[in-house]
Amino acid sequence: MRILGLDLGIKSLGVAITDKSNTLVRPLKVINFSKEDYEYALEKIKEIIKEYSVSKVILGFPKNMDGSVGFAGKRSLNFKNMLEKEGIMVVLVDERLTTKSAEDIIHSHDEHIKSTKNKIDAIAASIILETYLRMCSNDIKKF
Secondary structure, eight states, rough: EEEEEEESSHHHHHHEOTTTOOOEEEEEEEEEHHHHHTTHHHHHHHHHHHTEEEEEEEEEEEEOOSSSSOHHHHHHHHHHHHHHHHOOEEEEEEEEEEHHHHHHHHHHHHOOOOGHHHHHHHHHHHHHHHHHHHHHHHHHHHH
């Protein structure tokens, strides 16, 4: 069973997925939707979960730099609740600076940010998912 990574925005949802062994991550797609139409995003995620046999969703949880939860964090908490009502297991992962990291990756490949917005969202989702996998790996090494 695979793991899905999500980077939720106001009008888009970056999606990344692991391979079948849950060791490699790749950007999958970006789901674009009307402003704050999270029901549409939820339906698309449910389709992906079914198609790829996903067992768990890792959702980026944006916090302010001081660790407090602002509007974006509350948006992620609400989306988490929507997913869980559908019986989907969700883990929140701090996503501070993931979009900046994704932009840096794009820049390092000499691509222009404006023409790669969808790539940035999917790469940010990949970074969120990779962060989760590293956290799990570190927990295993502690024992």
